[in-house]
Amino acid sequence: MLKRLLGRVLIRTDGWVDRLYGSKWNPLYQSGALVVLCLAVMLVTGLYLIFFYRIGAPYESIVRIEGQPWGGRWIRSLHRYAADGAVVAAVLHALRMFFQGRSWGPRALAWISGVFLVFLLYVCGLTGYVMVWDTHGQLLAAEGARLLDALPLFSEPISRAFAGADPMPSAFFFMNLFLHIAVPVGIVIFLWLHVSRVARPVLLPPRPLLWATVGLLTAAALVLPAALGPAADLLRLPGDVTLDVFYTFWLPWTRSVPPGMAWLAAGVASAVIVAVPFLTRPRTDRRPAPSFASTRLCTGCEQCYTDCPYDAIRMVDREGGRGGKVALVNPAACVSCGICAGSCAPMGVGPPGRTGRDQMSRVKEFVQRHPDPGEDIVVVGCGRSAAGAWAGDQARRFLVSCAGNLHTSVVEYLVRSGARGVLIVACPSRDCWGREGPKWLVERLFHEREAELKARVDRRRVRVAHASAFDQWSLEEAMDEFAIDLARLDAPVGDDAVEVETECDLAESAAPHDPSLPRTEHTLDP
Amino acid sequence: MSAQTWARRSVASLLAIAGVVAMAGLSRVRWRNPAAETAELRLSWRIPAPSERSCRPPTEAEIEGVLPHMRPSEVCTDEAIPYRLTVLLDGDTLHSGPVARAGGRIRAITVYERFAIAPGDHRIAVEFAPEAASASEAMAMAVNADVAAAPGDVILVAPDDTGRLRASKGS
Numbered sequence: 001m002l003k004r005l006l007g008r009v010l011i012r013t014d015g016w017v018d019r020l021y022g023s024k025w026n027p028l029y030q031s032g033a034l035v036v037l038c039l040a041v042m043l044v045t046g047l048y049l050i051f052f053y054r055i056g057a058p059y060e061s062i063v064r065i066e067g068q069p070w071g072g073r074w075i076r077s078l079h080r081y082a083a084d085g086a087v088v089a090a091v092l093h094a095l096r097m098f099f100q101g102r103s104w105g106p107r108a109l110a111w112i113s114g115v116f117l118v119f120l121l122y123v124c125g126l127t128g129y130v131m132v133w134d135t136h137g138q139l140l141a142a143e144g145a146r147l148l149d150a151l152p153l154f155s156e157p158i159s160r161a162f163a164g165a166d167p168m169p170s171a172f173f174f175m176n177l178f179l180h181i182a183v184p185v186g187i188v189i190f191l192w193l194h195v196s197r198v199a200r201p202v203l204l205p206p207r208p209l210l211w212a213t214v215g216l217l218t219a220a221a222l223v224l225p226a227a228l229g230p231a232a233d234l235l236r237l238p239g240d241v242t243l244d245v246f247y248t249f250w251l252p253w254t255r256s257v258p259p260g261m262a263w264l265a266a267g268v269a270s271a272v273i274v275a276v277p278f279l280t281r282p283r284t285d286r287r288p289a290p291s292f293a294s295t296r297l298c299t300g301c302e303q304c305y306t307d308c309p310y311d312a313i314r315m316v317d318r319e320g321g322r323g324g325k326v327a328l329v330n331p332a333a334c335v336s337c338g339i340c341a342g343s344c345a346p347m348g349v350g351p352p353g354r355t356g357r358d359q360m361s362r363v364k365e366f367v368q369r370h371p372d373p374g375e376d377i378v379v380v381g382c383g384r385s386a387a388g389a390w391a392g393d394q395a396r397r398f399l400v401s402c403a404g405n406l407h408t409s410v411v412e413y414l415v416r417s418g419a420r421g422v423l424i425v426a427c428p429s430r431d432c433w434g435r436e437g438p439k440w441l442v443e444r445l446f447h448e449r450e451a452e453l454k455a456r457v458d459r460r461r462v463r464v465a466h467a468s469a470f471d472q473w474s475l476e477e478a479m480d481e482f483a484i485d486l487a488r489l490d491a492p493v494g495d496d497a498v499e500v501e502t503e504c505d506l507a508e509s510a511a512p513h514d515p516s517l518p519r520t521e522h523t524l525d526p
Numbered sequence: 527m528s529a530q531t532w533a534r535r536s537v538a539s540l541l542a543i544a545g546v547v548a549m550a551g552l553s554r555v556r557w558r559n560p561a562a563e564t565a566e567l568r569l570s571w572r573i574p575a576p577s578e579r580s581c582r583p584p585t586e587a588e589i590e591g592v593l594p595h596m597r598p599s600e601v602c603t604d605e606a607i608p609y610r611l612t613v614l615l616d617g618d619t620l621h622s623g624p625v626a627r628a629g630g631r632i633r634a635i636t637v638y639e640r641f642a643i644a645p646g647d648h649r650i651a652v653e654f655a656p657e658a659a660s661a662s663e664a665m666a667m668a669v670n671a672d673v674a675a676a677p678g679d680v681i682l683v684a685p686d687d688t689g690r691l692r693a694s695k696g697s
């Protein structure tokens with residue numbers, strides 16, 4: 001219930017932000033890549049700061065950095081704001097994945113490694129704050145030690161190091177600095193694991209968004225330099241402290257409760273977040289089935305293997321001594337996005353019910369129900385895009401599970417049946433739930449990518465619009481523009497009998513989901 | 527550029543700037559630590575854990591089967607001496623109890639305690655001594671001191687260079 005409500009808020013926010021920034025530059029769609037960008041900024045600025053940091057005199061070295069007229073002050077602030085930006089972007093990214101239901105099955109590894117990435121980001125951030133050794137760092141170190149002392153880890157309370165009886169040993173600052181530098185190595189390893197199941201991960205936002213983000217963070221660093229509290233004094237209780245809400249929001253609360261309660265809250269919250277892949281997994285009968293490839297239809301062209309955004313397809317030797325390769329889907333890696341169905345000219349691969357052949361039978365029924373499409377623009381679209389929420393004439397709407405799932409033969413069939421125009425509505429490119437659907441769709445329609453739209457189809461009658469669910473403005477705008485352009489063309493002439501041949505034209509009964517085809521023949525056992 | 531596009535770009539830029547300003551603001555939220563309204567009495571030291579050795583001749587069973595030149599003349603056990611910590615503030619007991627010792631018998635005893643105390647003038651009395659009355663007095667540590675504590679002050683009770691407990695205040 002709450003998930004649905006918040007999901008609706010997310011969809012609306014996406015729509016408004018699309019309106020303002022354009023879906024190409026919508027930062028919400030780039031949240032994962034923005035985290036990587038912030039990490040990169042932290043790395044570059046951190047390399048500068050490390051030259052001036054002294055473990056023997058931590059606070060004094062930060063004061064010296066702050067005093068540098070050309071570098072230090074704003075570079076330190078930029079380092080800080082990039083760290084804050086990383087948390088903001090990571091939270092947005094995780095929320096998106098959660099509300100879009102991209103958190104279970106083959107994506108569980110990305111989810112769980114993402115949680116560890118955030119944990120490491122926090123270790124990095126907190127050790128960074130302790131490095132400064134102002135009153136904020138002092139409070140944080142003392143509270144961290146108090147919490148750790150409650151665990152059966154140390155034979156003696158480590159909090160005693162902060163008693164103030166002796167000066168803080170350099171070894172403490174050395175260990176802290178070591179963690180601050182070593183943890184990013186762990187972040188790189190976990191990031192590799194995080195994106196290991198996706199093909200062609202997009203690690204950086206598009207250039208304009210990249211430079212705008214770096215520019216804004218730099219401007220903030222120059223105009224609103226980061227705070228630096230008074231030097232730590234272990235024999236004074238810090239009074240007024242400036243907290244960084246993104247990293248130390250928990251400090252006032254944990255200080256007011258016994259450590260056991262703080263650990264319990266952290267443990268329960270972490271367990272729930274880590275368990276999300278299991279909690280959000282749909283019931284077995286509601287789970288979309290993975291794709292499978294028919295060895296009878298597959299010609300071994302490798303297109304689905306190239307296009308699959310989750311590297312779920314392998315090419316293996318064809319059995320039975322016929323030579324050559326056939327596609328083999330790994331159901332444990334397949335998220336059932338359906339994009340491979342649009343790749344396959346002979347329509348031999350795809351999730352059950354969504355292969356090219358299934359789409360062809362559906363579009364034939366669609367045209368039969370709508371015998372005179374000549375007056376109309378047919379809206380073909382991904383159910384999650386604006387097409388899914390479109391309130392126009394439902395008889396003119398043909399939905400697929402993802403724009404990348406759409407087989408170009410469906411478009412050909414509609415145009416050759418006499419549709420005035422076919423407007424294909426896809427999600428904004430960087431918000432495709434199957435990652436690469438809109439990208440491959442455009443390539444197949446207009447750039448000859450297999451399975452390409454045949455040359456005989458009048459391209460002027462085919463258009464693609466990118467519009468998220470709430471962004472009905474863009475859909476209507478595209479529809480109006482398309483209608484104007486179509487009005488300049490002659491009236492469409494439908495073919496008497498539309499025969500859209502598939503390259504390997506087997507009987508309809510040989511469709512990949514035909515139960516007569518043994519499943520083990522097409523899929524790899526998990 | 528149409529007026530609408532111009533307006534949209536302006537709103538988009540303002541929103542992005544507002545977002546970054548909000549982020550910078552949230553990274554410097556002032557918080558008043560309520561603990562700083564009081565003062566703190568802090569006890570911190572670590573001493574090698576004293577133990578008592580008791581020895582007796584070995585029993586028949588203990589030397590049975592042991593080569594004659596390998597037989598011990600006596601069997602000794604080291605018993606850790608239990609310690610008690612008592613803290614009085616203006617004559618009232620703040621704390622009184624055995625000191626838990628970490629790990630095995632011969633380990634150090636660590637004391638680390640913190641007590642929030644009201645700002646003002648106080649008389650503090652700290653005693654750290656073996657529980658058994660028979661134990662040597664040299665093993666005990668104690669301090670009695672008058673202190674003036676302002677809000678946020680830490681009164682640290684710790685051994686000085688000579689090993690005696692002292693109560694001191696930060697600058």
Ligand code: HEM
Nearest residue numbers: 032035036090094097102107110111114115117201202203
């Ligand atoms: C330091 C933090 C993080 C970074 C740098 C990061 C970065 C990324 C990147 C670059 C991608 C690939 C995007 C693409 O090309 O489609 C991705 C995917 C993903 N991330 Fe993260 N992420 C982080 C944290 C998280 C967290 C906290 C979660 C959830 C708890 C999460 C969940 C996911 C999921 C489920 C995917 C896969 C999406 C899909 O398969 O469609 N990530 N992340």
Ligand code: SF4
Nearest residue numbers: 298299301302304344
């Ligand atoms: S796209 Fe079709 S024909 Fe080509 S490898 Fe995949 S299943 Fe085989």
Ligand code: SF4
Nearest residue numbers: 308334335337338340
């Ligand atoms: S449906 Fe096809 S393209 Fe999508 S993950 Fe599965 S095999 Fe890959």
